Amino acid sequence: MRNSLPSKAEMEEGRQTVFFQIANGNERQACSLKTKFQTQQQASRYLRQNWNRIEKMARDCLARRCFENGQINLVMV
Numbered sequence: 001m002r003n004s005l006p007s008k009a010e011m012e013e014g015r016q017t018v019f020f021q022i023a024n025g026n027e028r029q030a031c032s033l034k035t036k037f038q039t040q041q042q043a044s045r046y047l048r049q050n051w052n053r054i055e056k057m058a059r060d061c062l063a064r065r066c067f068e069n070g071q072i073n074l075v076m077v
Contacts, residue, residue, distance in 0.1 A: 014038065015034060015035060015036060015037070015038075016034075016035050016037050016038070016039065016040050016042070016043035017032050017033065017034045017035070017043070018032065018033050018035065018040070018043045018044055018046075018047045019031070019032050020032075020033070020047065020054075022055060022058050022059065022062070024062060029058070029062055029072060030070065030071045030072070031058045031071065031072040031073075031074065032071060032072070032073050032074065033047060033054060033074045033075075033076065034073070034074070034075045034076060035076045036076055046076075054074065057074055058072050058074060061074070
């Protein structure tokens with residue numbers, strides 16, 4: 001757990017994107033989630049805490065074949 005405030009550089013990073021993969025048969029499907037969080041740590045924590053919902057959205061995109069450059073891109077609103 002963080003004991004200090006984010007540094008100025010971390011605060012200027014802006015919206016963070018986390019990357020992950022889901023299994024697709026014998027293959028792996030690359031995915032990304034663009035978040036509203038300022039730091040990578042916050043974005044990663046969000047991904048872990050909401051994994052079931054995010055994985056379902058990614059699998060729905062996989063079923064609908066919603067790819068962009070071979071990757072599933074999700075955006076947090």
